[in-house]
Amino acid sequence: MGQSGAIRLTNGTPYTWTRSSQTSWRMNSWSFPHSIAPGSSVSICIEWGEWVFDHAVQDSGTTEYTLSGTSYRFQVQARANMSFQLQIYLNGLSTHRYSQWDTFSLGWKQDGEIQFVLSGSENNFNSTYPSTSWMHDNLAKLGPRTLRHICIPGSHNAGMGRVGSGTVGTNECNTQTQNCAVSTQLERGSRWLDIRPIIWNKVLYTGHYRNTKVAGVGWQGRNGQSIDQVIDSVNWFTGVYKELVFLEVSHGYNADAGYREMNQEEWNRLLGKLKNLNHRFVTTAADLTKLRLNEFISGNKSAVVVIVRAASGIKLDSFPSCGFYEAHRLPFVSKYSGTNNSLALTWEQIRFMKEKRNNPDTNHLLTGWALKMSAADAVRAKMRDTSLLSMAEVGNETLFESLFVNCSKSTYPNILEVDGYSTHHTALVLAINDLYGTP
Structure with a gap:
């Protein structure tokens, strides 16, 4: 054989x-x-x-x-x-x-x-292997559509394509969610970056952390690319390619203060850095999902939108007209599966998609196609030669098998967020837009 x-x-x-x-x-x-x-x-x-x-x-x-x-x-x-x-x-x-x-x-x-x-x-x-500037190249078709009538591909925990310092109980196997840096994810077609800030030794990084809630173990995780590196990557990309890029900033923690949630002062520090992003898109629109793609990037323009999903009580008042938007300005529904079983992930995400988005004018839908490593698996990951990226390969095979054939003119995701982002995900999203997206 x-x-x-x-x-x-x-x-x-x-x-x-x-x-x-x-x-x-x-x-x-x-x-x-x-x-x-x-x-x-x-x-x-x-x-x-x-x-x-x-x-x-x-x-x-x-x-x-x-x-x-x-x-x-x-x-x-x-x-x-x-x-x-x-x-x-x-x-x-x-x-x-x-x-x-x-x-x-x-x-x-x-x-x-x-x-x-x-x-x-x-x-x-x-x-397969679409153009890097896929939004602009398809603007004649996609431009008149609102965000609710478009599917956009994204990177789950985008900063974790590079793994740096962190806690003793972690390594790249149980914290790395992407196989390349943010700049390469953008080149491959990702347009929705899930950014999770962590303050570590007074420096702002992206990070992948969680509270194990186990006595003597507590918080575990690793740092990814620094926030400065993410900003530089996005600025380089939007300087060359006239595309629309979203940064969803959430899960902000301060490791120097016992992994508590970032407070207002710390969020202000982060947002002050994010003001260095070029091409920030400013609008008074109450609901960004009702804007057309042409309103963001027509006329050979780039656009960057920062969605801030912070803890209750955090305000953006100090940053008016900066292109920073509270989560309710880009509302979407999503369901985190939290499973390490690809079939369970598939069943749950498809069912949720059909339940919550049965016509293109209802909920803006984020489909998160990422497997979660159990605490026990995380401890044994390196010894067993398994990783979040190897799990992503399994999950991505079921994604290609199941998502597209369950889409229709009335039912498809608006944001597809994955681990192990590749150009194949861009091609899949373009197929959804080409066959099912509505003007």
Whole structure:
């Protein structure tokens, strides 16, 4: 038997994909469905030959799909040249990043699943590895829509792509939620940054902390990127790319004072730093979710919105017209699953989405697709070679399997917040916007 894995094909276009040809050489398994309907997401098992007396470089497969009613086609290709890889060849169609006739690699994941997403329509296709400036590139379509009619991808605990100092009982396995820094998350397409400030040795960092409520253990966690680094990253990004970026700032604690919640003076210090963010968006609108994307970034503008979700009693009065907004100015509903089981997470988030957002003019919905490590698992994480990022890989596979096929014109998330953010999440969100977002 050869190496096996899978590819998931997600159709976010209005066209049925019809298989027009299929060939393979020395592949043990290479069989794709005859058609894939709009709104479908299918997983295809693949097994390479790796015959004992032959070189793996001879293994190959090609399947071509035609977008029904058009001349657009693409091929899924299996190639072995020193290593296995799947790749896409664009036969007559182009995306915002790739030209027609381009070929790009999807890689290969043994015993895992890789993703290919194609969405949009003629002259406006999006795909896996979308353009960095995806908002502006799709502004003709997304610009007239309010935030309630758009899905935006986000990074859960965004500052934890880098892990620094912290408590004795923690390490990168049980605190790191992202596999890259904030600047790279933005490049990959994330536009909603979950920022959790912590004061540590008088310095403001992002952090991932929790109270274990166990005697002798107490608060445990680690620091991520500093707030200054986050500000520099956002400023660099919005200086180059004319996009809309949200920072949701919450869970503020002071480790120097026994991990109590940050007080007004400390929040003022943090907000004073955040005034160094460029392109802060200022409006008197009572509900930001009712503003159109064009109102934020039309005319080659960038925009940064800071949502402050602080403890009761914290005021923003000292920072008028600074682009800082209390949580009620961007209201949304969400449900934290708090489970380490990907099936339980899937069931709960899908059920909550369908219950709370059954038409696009009701609740603004944040879908948090992140698994929680139990206290016992956190203690043993490094010894067992498990981590929040490895858990995110499992959760993300169920995300691609289950979320898109449960969306519709009336039901989809407005914010999709994940661990282990990648360009695949951007592509998935664009598919939701392309097929289901409403003007």
